[in-house]
Amino acid sequence: MTMQNDRLLAYFMILPVVAAVLAFVIGPTYNVGTLSLTKIVMGQERGFGTFSNFTALTSDPVFWLVMKNTAIWILGGTLMCVLVGLGVGTFLAIDSRMTTGLRALILLPWVLPDVVTAMAWKWMLHGQVGIIGQTLESTGLTEETISFLGDPKLVMWTLVVVLIWRKMPLVALILCAAIRSVPDDQIEAARMDGATAFERFRFVVIPNIAFSLTAVTVISMIWITAEFALPWIMTGGGPANASQIMATYIYQQSFEFFNWGVASAMSVINLVMLASIVGLYLYINRRSWASEGSK
Amino acid sequence: MNETPRTLYWLALSLVGLVIAIYILFPIFWLFLASFKTQAELAALPISFWPEAPTLDAYKALFSPTHQKGQLLDWPRLIGNSFFIAISSTILVVFFGTLAGYAFARLHFPGRDLILGGLLISRMFQGAALLLPTYRLMSMIGLQDSPIGLVLLYSAFGLPFATWIIASSLREIPRELEESAMMDGASRLQSMALVVLPLATPALITAAMWHFVGAWSEFAFASILLESNENKTVTIGLASFVELFTLEFQFVGAAATIVALPIMLVFFFGQRYFTRGLLAGAVKG
Numbered sequence: 001m002t003m004q005n006d007r008l009l010a011y012f013m014i015l016p017v018v019a020a021v022l023a024f025v026i027g028p029t030y031n032v033g034t035l036s037l038t039k040i041v042m043g044q045e046r047g048f049g050t051f052s053n054f055t056a057l058t059s060d061p062v063f064w065l066v067m068k069n070t071a072i073w074i075l076g077g078t079l080m081c082v083l084v085g086l087g088v089g090t091f092l093a094i095d096s097r098m099t100t101g102l103r104a105l106i107l108l109p110w111v112l113p114d115v116v117t118a119m120a121w122k123w124m125l126h127g128q129v130g131i132i133g134q135t136l137e138s139t140g141l142t143e144e145t146i147s148f149l150g151d152p153k154l155v156m157w158t159l160v161v162v163l164i165w166r167k168m169p170l171v172a173l174i175l176c177a178a179i180r181s182v183p184d185d186q187i188e189a190a191r192m193d194g195a196t197a198f199e200r201f202r203f204v205v206i207p208n209i210a211f212s213l214t215a216v217t218v219i220s221m222i223w224i225t226a227e228f229a230l231p232w233i234m235t236g237g238g239p240a241n242a243s244q245i246m247a248t249y250i251y252q253q254s255f256e257f258f259n260w261g262v263a264s265a266m267s268v269i270n271l272v273m274l275a276s277i278v279g280l281y282l283y284i285n286r287r288s289w290a291s292e293g294s295k
Numbered sequence: 296m297n298e299t300p301r302t303l304y305w306l307a308l309s310l311v312g313l314v315i316a317i318y319i320l321f322p323i324f325w326l327f328l329a330s331f332k333t334q335a336e337l338a339a340l341p342i343s344f345w346p347e348a349p350t351l352d353a354y355k356a357l358f359s360p361t362h363q364k365g366q367l368l369d370w371p372r373l374i375g376n377s378f379f380i381a382i383s384s385t386i387l388v389v390f391f392g393t394l395a396g397y398a399f400a401r402l403h404f405p406g407r408d409l410i411l412g413g414l415l416i417s418r419m420f421q422g423a424a425l426l427l428p429t430y431r432l433m434s435m436i437g438l439q440d441s442p443i444g445l446v447l448l449y450s451a452f453g454l455p456f457a458t459w460i461i462a463s464s465l466r467e468i469p470r471e472l473e474e475s476a477m478m479d480g481a482s483r484l485q486s487m488a489l490v491v492l493p494l495a496t497p498a499l500i501t502a503a504m505w506h507f508v509g510a511w512s513e514f515a516f517a518s519i520l521l522e523s524n525e526n527k528t529v530t531i532g533l534a535s536f537v538e539l540f541t542l543e544f545q546f547v548g549a550a551a552t553i554v555a556l557p558i559m560l561v562f563f564f565g566q567r568y569f570t571r572g573l574l575a576g577a578v579k580g
Contacts, residue, residue: 007403009398010404018410018414020451021455024447025421025425028425029425031432032425098309105316111558111561111569112323113514114512115533119536121322123325123326123548129337129338129339129340129542131342165322226423228422228515229530233514248423251519254519264428267423271424278419
């Protein structure tokens with residue numbers, strides 16, 4: 001009797017959460033899937049069951065540029081975030097009053113709204129009076145002021161640099177926590193055996209944090225795939241699509257060009273990509289999910 | 296003899312620390328400085344580091360109804376809208392997240408772990424791919440260009456994580472406390488409200504802070520849904536400056552400071568709760 005009551009009570013208690021996620025996440029996901037298979041002419045739906053949106057998408061010359069930019073954004077961004085984060089995290093793991101203070105401070109870029117971050121970097125990278133371009137020129141490192149966001153060859157990598165500023169701190173903090181939990185006696189034993197600082201790092205620390213390192217790499221990919229406001233506000237995909245990535249392309253096609261067919265096809269590709277990264281994440285994390293369930 | 300290497304070590308450590316601190320702080324500090332500069336100073340070369348004649352004109356322009364380049368700046372309104380949306384959805388998320396979190400932590404029902412896992416995974420799909428269908432959904436149910444629509448949307452986006460963080464903390468609270476209260480005649484809901492929740496306050500604060508920060512900062516969905524000026528939020532206001540101002544970064548700086556301020560206050564005063572949520576959230580995406 002009470003068991004059954006508890007069960008009813010439980011379903012009642014989780015109902016609002018489940019309903020909200022069904023309505024605003026699962027429902028729209030399904031909706032964009034069916035929309036991508038629907039022929040759309042001038043905003044009117046004209047028949048279900050066609051791949052014409054996908055063929056229209058892939059025959060858009062911009063499509064392959066977007067895919068290339070997205071690869072730089074996600075793979076380049078993830079790699080750099082993890083490498084820089086590993087360096088900074090190793091430094092933060094040192095015991096000192098200063099590193100303790102830094103560990104708190106370093107999260108600031110992570111919590112600031114991405115619109116603020118975009119504006120701050122846009123100002124530093126300003127083509128005429130940006131402090132970065134001006135400093136490079138006045139110290140003689142470059143002959144003229146570089147327009148980092150205006151040069152098609154530089155813009156994508158410039159965005160990756162800003163992305164590192166925003167996303168690296170949490171990577172650093174997670175790896176710092178992992179490094180600090182490496183047993184001291186293992187490091188001490190390696191030291192006794194005559195291992196150099198690099199050897200201790202490579203053969204004692206790295207194997208110990210391997211799990212965190214893999215997990216944080218895959219998580220970074222999910223975060224970076226979700227990041228939209230930063231590139232959109234800094235460049236709007238420009239100049240001439242040179243920094244157009246999946247997220248900005250979807251936004252532009254949906255709400256500036258009203259190409260809903262193409263936009264929904266790209267959304268589906270984006271979802272499939274996300275699903276494979278999430279699948280990879282679940283696979284890597286299978287041990288901790290199993291222990292979660294047994295609690 | 297040991298002194299020199301130690302001093303050198305300390306110097307190297309401080310130097311690296313200083314470089315990291317400057318790297319973290321400079322971008323935001325530089326925009327903050329711009330908010331006190333004059334238009335002439337911002338456009339002049341070489342760049343002046345400190346404001347030559349610090350002025351609050353940019354802040355005054357944002358807070359008194361003034362036109363800049365033909366556009367009305369009405370920041371009190373934007374700030375009010377952002378607070379309304381962020382606080383309302385935070386209340387919803389903490390309330391319904393607590394209900395669900397309790398069920399996931401304490402009650403047994405078929406599909407419990409599967410549903411919780413599914414909720415968490417759904418978080419990872421909230422991105423650009425949902426922009427178009429969300430716009431269509433909101434237009435269909437008549438909540439497009441409505442703050443209420445955003446409150447519901449943000450709540451749906453935020454609930455899985457809040458539920459999870461509250462459930463994990465409720466699991467740490469001994470069952471015996473509750474069982475003895477129920478033995479003394481309290482109903483399950485009474486024991487939940489009077490015995491368990493007071494002990495879970497830190498988790499509730501963590502969930503609330505996290506959600507507030509996310510809702511206050513959100514840009515993409517707000518920008519596609521809110522159309523009329525009287526409904527817009529601070530992030531849309533700040534983003535609109537991209538097209539409005541190319542050199543007038545005193546306004547951008549002042550507006551960015553206003554947008555960042557509530558987040559910085561939450562961050563510095565709630566550091567303890569915040570980090571806890573961050574590390575927990577990181578593990579589960």
